[in-house]
Amino acid sequence: xxxxxxxxxxxxxxxxxxxxxxxxxxxxxxxxxxxxxxxxxxxxxxxxxxxxxxxxxxxxxxxxxxxxxxxxxxxxxxxxxxxxxxxxxxxxxxxxxxxxxxxxxxxxxxxxxxxxxxxxxxxxxxxxxxxxxxxxxxxxxxxxxxxxxxxxxxxxxxxxxxxxxxxxxxxxxxxxxxxxxxxxxxxxxxxxxxxxxxxxxxxxxxxxxxxxxxxxxxxxxxxxxxxxxxxxxxxxxxxxxxxxxxxxxxxxxxxxxxxxxxxxxxxxxxxxxxxxxxxxxxxxxxxxxx
Numbered sequence: 001x002x003x004x005x006x007x008x009x010x011x012x013x014x015x016x017x018x019x020x021x022x023x024x025x026x027x028x029x030x031x032x033x034x035x036x037x038x039x040x041x042x043x044x045x046x047x048x049x050x051x052x053x054x055x056x057x058x059x060x061x062x063x064x065x066x067x068x069x070x071x072x073x074x075x076x077x078x079x080x081x082x083x084x085x086x087x088x089x090x091x092x093x094x095x096x097x098x099x100x101x102x103x104x105x106x107x108x109x110x111x112x113x114x115x116x117x118x119x120x121x122x123x124x125x126x127x128x129x130x131x132x133x134x135x136x137x138x139x140x141x142x143x144x145x146x147x148x149x150x151x152x153x154x155x156x157x158x159x160x161x162x163x164x165x166x167x168x169x170x171x172x173x174x175x176x177x178x179x180x181x182x183x184x185x186x187x188x189x190x191x192x193x194x195x196x197x198x199x200x201x202x203x204x205x206x207x208x209x210x211x212x213x214x215x216x217x218x219x220x221x222x223x224x225x226x227x228x229x230x231x232x233x234x235x236x237x238x239x240x241x242x243x244x245x246x247x248x249x250x251x252x253x254x255x256x257x258x259x260x261x262x263x264x265x266x267x268x269x270x271x272x273x274x275x276x277x278x279x280x281x282x283x284x285x286x287x288x289x290x
Contacts, residue, residue, distance in 0.1 A: 013153075067124075081131030159183075173220060
């Protein structure tokens with residue numbers, strides 16, 4: 001059995017769909033049902049369900065808020081990860097822990113390898129890196145740490161849905177073009193995680209992002225284009241136009257060397273994944289506006 005912790009988020013919901021579609025027995029627990037900051041809550045869930053694989057999709061993802069609430073972010077991203085790893089070790093479950101491109105400095109100029117030096121420059125990145133270390137310390141022989149980035153889907157709140165909302169209103173939008181990364185479809189990542197585990201690939205750190213690269217401006221323009229809206233409404237700007245408490249990575253394209261070295265295909269190009277997602281994203285946005 002697979003257990004998805006943090007099942008209320010977009011990756012958690014996508015994972016539950018993918019596991020069910022693959023006929024893999026699964027259980028999905030939200031924060032109220034399994035709080036990663038509470039060891040007793042985790043132990044109760046794992047003892048009851050006895051999962052063979054646990055996926056930790058729970059995280060503090062509010063990047064700017066983490067700068068003002070470092071303790072709270074660390075409770076989830078670091079302590080929560082360790083709590084889960086210790087519980088998995090106790091009951092004999094494998095753990096798939098989701099991490100982020102923010103563990104890197106963000107100043108690279110070529111795709112970042114899995115074993116590149118981590119120098120997170122934000123509280124969010126620091127707490128996520130601490131969570132990686134905790135998992136590897138407690139459960140290195142039975143865990144996968146999978147870093148992802150720029151996640152989107154029809155679920156919850158994300159950049160793709162925000163841009164779709166603007167596109168449907170045919171509104172002009174100004175988007176930064178000096179931050180480069182990999183828009184990643186949550187459904188693609190969910191399927192990738194399942195394949196990674198089922199393939200029997202060695203445990204360790206992997207990167208899970210759609211292939212290729214883009215700026216936020218590129219991402220927005222493609223959303224407008226796929227929605228059939230005039231792309232001239234999307235104009236480029238630079239990061240200085242949108243000051244934030246946490247510094248965003250300028251370049252965070254992740255390489256997939258360890259994935260391909262173990263005979264696992266990269267996830268499809270980001271724009272192919274986006275094209276396949278436009279209808280459900282558009283439908284979700286229209287439904288939310290009613």
